[in-house]
Amino acid sequence: MSESKKYFWLKLKDNFFEEKYTKALRKLPEGDKLVIVYLKMQLKSLKTEGILKYEQIMPSKEEELALLLDEDVTMVSFTLKALSNMKLIEVWDDETVYMTAMQELIGSETTTAARVRKHRAKQKLLQCNTDETICNTEIEIEKEIDIEIDKRQLENDIDLLWSIYPNKKGKGTAIKKLPKLIKTFGVKQLERCINRYIKEIKENNISKQYIKHGSTFFNNGYIDYLDENYQGGTVSEKSRSSDTSSDNSEYDESAITI
Numbered sequence: 001m002s003e004s005k006k007y008f009w010l011k012l013k014d015n016f017f018e019e020k021y022t023k024a025l026r027k028l029p030e031g032d033k034l035v036i037v038y039l040k041m042q043l044k045s046l047k048t049e050g051i052l053k054y055e056q057i058m059p060s061k062e063e064e065l066a067l068l069l070d071e072d073v074t075m076v077s078f079t080l081k082a083l084s085n086m087k088l089i090e091v092w093d094d095e096t097v098y099m100t101a102m103q104e105l106i107g108s109e110t111t112t113a114a115r116v117r118k119h120r121a122k123q124k125l126l127q128c129n130t131d132e133t134i135c136n137t138e139i140e141i142e143k144e145i146d147i148e149i150d151k152r153q154l155e156n157d158i159d160l161l162w163s164i165y166p167n168k169k170g171k172g173t174a175i176k177k178l179p180k181l182i183k184t185f186g187v188k189q190l191e192r193c194i195n196r197y198i199k200e201i202k203e204n205n206i207s208k209q210y211i212k213h214g215s216t217f218f219n220n221g222y223i224d225y226l227d228e229n230y231q232g233g234t235v236s237e238k239s240r241s242s243d244t245s246s247d248n249s250e251y252d253e254s255a256i257t258i
Contacts, residue, residue: 012039021086028082030075037079038088040069042099049191050099061095093203098195154179157187162214165194166201170215177218185226193225 016022025034045052058064062080066073080097083089090098158178162171181190194217201211212221223229 021088024086025079025082028078030078033071033075034079034082037069037071037075038083040071041065041079041097044068045099049188049195051195052097052099054095054097061091061097065097092199154182157182161187161190161194164191164198165214165217166198167211167213167217169213173215174218177215181218181222189227190222192227193222193230196225196230197221 013019017026022035025031025038028034041052042050052065052068054061054064056064058067062077063073065080066076069076080089080091084091088100090100092098158175161178161182162168162174165174178190197212197217200206224231
């Protein structure tokens with residue numbers, strides 16, 4: 001698929017320093033430094049939808065995060081504790097840190113979309129004093145540009161979702177289903193579905209052979225993980241058994257050890 005560089009930005013509210021949690025952080029010892037650490041954590045997690053994965057490069061997640069942010073490990077530890085108490089982060093079983101408020105703060109734009117946006121802004125400064133035919137031609141060109149942007153954005157979204165899904169079996173079927181799912185639910189909600197499933201896999205120690213193929217997950221396996229349906233519960237043995245017995249071809253037989 002075609003490649004287009006993507007930019008991300010943090011949509012910080014103009015009343016950020018008036019928010020209760022910001023004021024609470026600033027009232028703590030070294031509070032201003034804690035706020036800076038929190039902002040750095042948000043920026044570092046833009047591309048991963050608020051997820052700061054612990055890679056076990058350092059002995060602890062605090063030390064690794066301090067290295068990533070170029071901040072003092074003590075300040076990072078204090079910040080994590082404060083944010084956890086305020087329910088602004090979740091720490092998963094594998095020590096991954098999830099920024100719970102990030103979904104509403106992430107903005108993104110491809111280089112193609114940026115170029116077109118700048119071009120249109122420039123064109124708006126010019127008055128259309130030509131005849132109707134030329135104006136109509138410009139409208140048609142803009143429509144074609146919109147279609148091209150939408151196509152490239154869709155390709156980027158599909159690439160993103162497939163890259164983070166844990167079982168790459170059934171790619172062809174999954175890729176065909178993803179455009180409609182992205183249009184219906186949005187790429188960010190689908191990414192949350194995948195992250196919730198990954199979290200469930202880790203929390204329940206689900207074996208590799210029981211991880212749904214991509215074709216299965218994007219067929220109907222994602223439904224339980226949508227925002228309106230997700231309960232955050234555990235997977236029962238009965239559920240695992242029914243998944244397996246319904247269609248043995250849905251799992252990776254090469255991963256089963258005897």
